[in-house]
Amino acid sequence: MSAKAYTEPHRVVYYEADDTGHLTVAMLINLFVLVSDDQSNDLGLPTDFIQSFGVGWVVTQYHVQITRLPRTGETVTLKTRATAYNRYFAYREYWLLDANGETLAYGEGIWVTMSYANRKITTIPAAIMAPYQSEETSRLPRLPRPKRLDETATLTTKPYRVRYFDIDNNGHVNNAHYFDWLLDSLPADFLRTHRPVDVQIRFENEVQYGHQVASQVVHADAATTQHRIMIGDTIAAIATVGWQSI
Amino acid sequence: MSAKAYTEPHRVVYYEADDTGHLTVAMLINLFVLVSDDQSNDLGLPTDFIQSFGVGWVVTQYHVQITRLPRTGETVTLKTRATAYNRYFAYREYWLLDANGETLAYGEGIWVTMSYANRKITTIPAAIMAPYQSEETSRLPRLPRPKRLDETATLTTKPYRVRYFDIDNNGHVNNAHYFDWLLDSLPADFLRTHRPVDVQIRFENEVQYGHQVASQVVHADAATTQHRIMIGDTIAAIATVGWQSI
Structure with a gap:
């Protein structure tokens, strides 16, 4: 059984674009989070339900590969899937698709649940994971780690x-x-x-x-x-x- | 003959809201500009057509009265009308309506056309005004002027x-x-x-x-x-x- 995908349309508007008329990277991330929030709400997992377990989702890493950023006025499709997870980490995928279904951007994120009590990473509560039909696995994909900056370089x-x-x-x-x-x-x-x-x-x-x-x-x-x-x-x-x- | 109104629905999403979960004033202004851009495009007045007259629209004043800012998740209606104009100034109205058609916010804006050649205010070209069916009038509504700051106050x-x-x-x-x-x-x-x-x-x-x-x-x-x-x-x-x- 593979994880449920969720999609929704989105029209790129002027205040989401930079001065070249293309969607900004910041707004791309906002849209990825939006579609995953909408999936969660659709599956009966609103924020207050998550919080009732004393935890909140926190992202630790993203890797985003961009073929083309859409322009103001384009209608795109946002797509996401909570693909896999283990005891502590959840791996989510995101897509931004153009009107023909071609991938404009593909994102991966690693999320953890943080306890409100001690601000530490906790075991992911089963009840907030099950509805996504994610695959439980001991071998979660690893995202590339950004390199540490060369301390001797001119910053x-x-x-x-x-x-x-x-x-x-x-x-x-x-x-x-x-x-x-x-x-x-x-x-x-x-x-x-x-x-x-x-x-x-x-x-x-x-x-x-x-x-x-x-x-x-x-x-x-x-x-x-x-x-x-x-x-x-x-x-x-x-x-x-x-x-x-x- | 009164000016054509234009409306569109909008769902308020998390990145448009502040930490109390309400739409920000900045985003309210973005939405007002969005609906007027969409009206302009709908009437065959896209930006490049405006620019073909060597001018661009510039806002000089807004007055916004807010009954209630909508919350994340609410679907609202954006509404606008290019109500009236004279030789140099165009008066536009904006509404943000809730699901029952009640007004959440009402805005007024005064716009001018600026020449790209000399960065000065120009006569509004008739061709970019006509499609709105605005009323041409010598008595345009005046918006309240914000007061000058008291220079002796502690800023x-x-x-x-x-x-x-x-x-x-x-x-x-x-x-x-x-x-x-x-x-x-x-x-x-x-x-x-x-x-x-x-x-x-x-x-x-x-x-x-x-x-x-x-x-x-x-x-x-x-x-x-x-x-x-x-x-x-x-x-x-x-x-x-x-x-x-x-």
């Missing part, structure tokens, strides 16, 4: 203060904002002449309202940038982004 | 750098971001315990990518905050916001 750094409107309904920073911080550290000219094709991110420590974070970037080569988000000396997230020139 | 100031992803397809800062800057200058506790009921904003000077702006706020009284967005010594926007405690 470009931009500061960001976490704003009230970066916080979503659960009191946490919406993870999508990390992508705006990560990519905004690059020059506009680079962003206008390159498109992201491979995004790997690992979340290490939680960022909170009022935190001042630093988005640091180094060019590993012409087609690869390495990033990290720092809270003081603490790594909040590390990421590697592969690019193609347009 | 709270927060700095914001205009980011790449704040710029939209036309190379300008998406006006909705002003509302995040304006309101983020207030303490989170205030934002969680008050809801905006009346928002008046006047745009005075354009903010551009890379600009460092200051969002300044002063409490005029318990129910009113006065705001301005500064680029150095230049006023980019002034605003007055009325609040109700929750």
